[in-house]
Amino acid sequence: MSFSSNSVRIELDAGQNDTFTSLDIIKGRVCFSIPSEETISSIQVKLEGISRTVLVVPKNNEVKKRQKDKNATKNSIEMHRVLYQVSTVFPPKDIRNVNTSQKYTLKSGNYEYPFQFRIPVNSSCSNSSGSSYQPSGGMFESFSFTNGSLGYVRDAKNHINTSLPPSFSGLGELASVRYFLKVTVRRSSMLKINFRNYQPFIFLPIDPPVDNSGKVAFVRREKSIAYKGSRNNNSNRIDANRNNNGDSGGLFKSFFKSKPSATSNSIPLRSNVQFLFEVRYPLGIGLVPLEVLPLGLFVSFKKQPQSNDIIYLRELNFTLFATTIAASHQYSERSVVSLNFFNRTQLNIPLNMKAAAPTPVDPTTHLPTWELPINPSVYHDAILPNTVAPSFKTCNIAQVYTLQITGKFSMENGPLEEVSLSTDVQIWSGIRPSEGLLRAALPARPNMNTADMATAGFSKPGAIGSEKPPPKPVRPSNGKNANGMSNEGSALPTYDEAITNSLGPIEGPRRTYQQSDNYYTNLDSFEDGRD
Template sequence: MYSSSGINPAAFTNGLYGASSMQASVILDQPGNVSFTNLDTISGRVVVRSVKSADVSAIVVKLEGESRTRLMSRPDQPGERPKPLVEYHKILYRVQTVFPPSEVASQAGGKASYTLPQGQHEYPFSFKVGCIPMERKLGKKLTVKTKIPFNNTCSTNQQMPMMVGLEARPATRHVKKTLPPTLSGFPGEAEIRYFVKVTVNRHSIFKENPRAYAPFNFFPIEPPRPLHSSSEIYARQKHKFDSFGDDGVKEKMKGIFGKKSSSVPNSPISSGQTPAISVDARLPEPAILTCNSDIPLRLLVKKMSDFNDQIYLQSLQISLIGHTKVRAHEVFRTESNSWIILSRSNMGIPINFPTGGTESEAMLNNIWREQVLPNTVAPTFETCNIERSYQLDMRVGLGYAGSSAKPQNVVLPLRLNILVFSGIAPPPELLARIANAKTKPAAPVNEKLKMEGRQDPDFGANQIPPTPIEAEGSTAPHLPARPGMAAEEEYGDAPPSYEDAIAMDAPPPAAERPQYAPPPAGEDHLLRQDEKRGWVG
């Protein structure tokens, strides 16, 4: 286990903790820009450097995921100052002891100490991103690679971290769903992070335990997609351009301030109908967008009256609106942010209808086909204290310049509720196991899942949200939740969930993965606090 090979000393600056006589570092085998997903293997090595011989009891590596939120409480009485509330969830927790070896530890007992010689020591580790072995449920003890489960492992008996000066109490609401992606961009308010942490347990209680951690991005596998269908969901806006030209406006002014003329002005109404149109934004049902992929959007303009004048596409803006619901116990708020997919103005593109009568439809130019969702967009998710939902917002600017009417421009807003998937499809072997499990008649687990709502027959049901956008004072729309199973009793020895059980020994996704680059997490002393050391930088 001892290695004298040289390592760049800069590696010890990443998450370096501990006494001056001993230092620890975590080095991952994968490059830093890789985003891990379910069924992946996270491997690396722990490097411990000691300037002199030291007694240690164990070197432990942990694979952890945390979801933390912080909000100010509502004052119960007038004049009362609000207090910061912190809600903490350990959504992932896996432990692996790399020193001493299991056979040595079983012979020596739990309170044994081991002398670590002076020098540099390396200990490899490996975590399989997937499921807990079923043998644990049966009471067997096996030496296997632990996997990151599909569902979070949050439980009601988790240990709360020490938070000085903050009101941190155990959470009462737990959601059993797919592990959420890494989330940042809300400093001091909300954060989801994943990391590998090493702790060198010293035998003496008077000596500090060296610690180090290596963060990584997590990007979950998307759920099985429903079968393709020809149906679509849509949002629609109607508009009728004004029929008064310059002569009509002058005639109306004369009627107000002077004598009306007996002659009838030349008006567009006398020669033809005023342009009346409707604009549709349509997406395949269910409305699913994929990270780092283009948008399967259709924009249609339909005649609602018989007119011959030309209508132009003047501007077009397509934005993705993200609504992040942050909860800290009984207090919650919704943060909204947006990503501009496309923004064009002064286009002047003529809209040509196939026929001259009413009900004729023209599809707008697909200039957004080359635009993809940014790599900073996280897929739709819901975990215990943070939830993310999305809307697709479109602003269609139309122009009309009739033969006798004044030039007119109008911007029609359209908005659709959508789901965002990661683009990491489950392996074919896993899909086959899911399909096989669904075809088994009256299986006890299958019946239990039906009772708990895990099999949703209305997934992707057609929903037509109101447009334009939302009324003043309304909150962000809430996408239908998919209820999950009960929380596990313990972290390490909990029985596997249904998804974890059928994913046993399934290979990792082999397809090319989209890039995921959430905003870099800054120094957040309000949320990042270690359960043993207090503040963590």
């Protein structure tokens, strides 16, 4: 048994990044202060990453009957150790090899022990040892207190092979991935409690290789927009003061003037304009928080416009929908959070239809189109905040995203028309892989198959988006674990660890990646009895 103590702490060396990634070396020291003589057996430092889900589920019928509560619930907890390394900083290895008593007496004073770890690329959860929670028999080791409730932590059975997931928080106890260093001072007496303390840190994975194929994905939607306009057709205009022979007609005929034609300039007409609102982005490139989005917006027409009419972009809105699928044993839960990160009103951006330029043949209709690009300066400030986690998939958590872009258009005197585009997107860390790491990359597997996309309610790139809300998730049966998670890996590639062991840290800047306050607290709830 252990408890957090101020007697021991971890201090990281200065000059290191605030955000760590794979292949980084974490260096620091253990600071141990004791006011009096103390006998200990060892001091260990552990580098850990825990993927944890807590789902509130109904209790079984027998429990409900005993408790006489039809609505009785319990916490279903699943924990996976995606990162696990151990270093014994005291006693030194040469002393451990000759001392069989495993008891060492330290005098009162301050002690420091250096340590360092190298963060791997791949998750260790697919390994048979040290991967998931495995109770070791202690009375309290199989239980976890969560939200004031006691839950039993069972051994997780389902594991996937993938790269390390990012730090993840913000959904309370439902789903989280935390990384931390833990120091434990083991005291030799069974009657004394061990000293322990934590040092959490933030982790971002390395991005997958960039697809340099030049392929472009697009999503478009057709819209009909009404307006009041006039037709400019001089051949049909009738002069009220002249007859067909060019005579004025005299006084008598002036009483029988011909009425202006329905096509005259002087009478406004109601009409509709058909146009397409479209977003394009490079295929195989993710969106990075704090960076300009790599996409373009267009208004296009299936037929060449013949008028000088102007369509106005009045409003533009970007919303990111983050979908978290949390699994705990046979249960799963889906959480959707929306983030409106760009909203501009009263834009009044004119788009002259006559200026639409012809484009190559459309790959879907095999017909030419005419398009007007929307100036990128209009949405240059559409930047994702640093709280957005990269897309990832681990044994019990999957994080996927859809981007919705909504434009509101009108003619000069017409009503406002809204059109929305939705497409699934990848969010990246912004940490590019080195050339050496690219050579170590193993073949990547698709992040989601078609069935997964349908379950998540996302449209595939290149398809017309749907305005319907995403369907309620159903429990997959084919090719899935019992908890509903796919046995396939994520889109992030795995790497040959034998090659990565010879590579140095990734050079270049690291973006800030903000976590919620609970990321840094209550790390005791991630304990599994191993100390």
